[in-house]
Amino acid sequence: MNRTPAFEVTDAGAIARLVRDLAFAQVVTGDGGGGFVASSVPLLLDVPADGGPWRLRGHLARSNPQARLGDTPMSALALMVGPHAYVSPSAYPSKAETGRVVPTWNYVEVHLHGMFRLTDDAADTLAVVTDLTDAHESARSQPWQVSDAPADYVSTLARGIVGFEIVVERVEAKAKLSQNKSDADRRGVVDDLSGRPGGGPEVARLMGSGEFDRPGPSDNLL
Numbered sequence: 009m010n011r012t013p014a015f016e017v018t019d020a021g022a023i024a025r026l027v028r029d030l031a032f033a034q035v036v037t038g039d040g041g042g043g044f045v046a047s048s049v050p051l052l053l054d055v056p057a058d059g060g061p062w063r064l065r066g067h068l069a070r071s072n073p074q075a076r077l078g079d080t081p082m083s084a085l086a087l088m089v090g091p092h093a094y095v096s097p098s099a100y101p102s103k104a105e106t107g108r109v110v111p112t113w114n115y116v117e118v119h120l121h122g123m124f125r126l127t128d129d130a131a132d133t134l135a136v137v138t139d140l141t142d143a144h145e146s147a148r149s150q151p152w153q154v155s156d157a158p159a160d161y162v163s164t165l166a167r168g169i170v171g172f173e174i175v176v177e178r179v180e181a182k183a184k185l186s187q188n189k190s191d192a193d194r195r196g197v198v199d200d201l202s203g204r205p206g207g208g209p210e211v212a213r214l215m216g217s218g219e220f221d222r223p224g225p226s227d228n229l230l
Contacts, residue, residue, distance in 0.1 A: 084124035091210035099200035183220035
């Protein structure tokens with residue numbers, strides 16, 4: 009990750025919230041032959057109360073090449089990219105004053121480095137499926153539960169997937185949200201993105217939340 013002080017997120021609580029909100033990652037490992045293999049999967053984050061290492065949990069289809077890498081732990085990188093949006097120079101009031109503005113892109117991202125290990129155990133696999141379901145159904149008025157489906161049906165489907173975990177060794181997080189701009193230019197970006205399609209409104213919401221406000225010394229073009 010290109011680490012820029014103006015945009016770097018270092019608070020562990022804020023990073024944990026980002027990981028849980030983003031939820032979906034590209035998990036990259038070696039392929040056992042000198043190359044790389046990646047899978048796009050939802051992940052759960054476990055943060056031990058005793059201050060131990062964070063753990064990411066997920067599952068893969070048994071047909072996935074990453075599900076056939078064997079029992080030996082290997083280095084992995086989980087890439088989470090959150091809401092992102094193009095920022096036009098026209099969004100800045102300072103454009104009319106100086107003309108010294110250029111396009112850029114606002115976004116949030118988290119890189120989690122650690123050791124990937126398959127956990128091909130029926131109980132562990134069912135646990136991660138259940139926990140993922142519970143996490144993403146929790147906001148619904150009538151959450152669906154794994155136990156709502158017939159047990160033999162769930163058992164049959166579970167045999168087609170393999171659980172895994174990543175013991176996290178290092179985390180890098182970034183929220184590039186115009187922190188290095190004037191208040192007027194930031195308001196201009198928020199107003200502009202709020203009416204844009206795609207990730208614009210969510211980026212504007214994050215900018216307005218204040219959670220990632222941090223003044224920076226200079227412009228940055230990604």
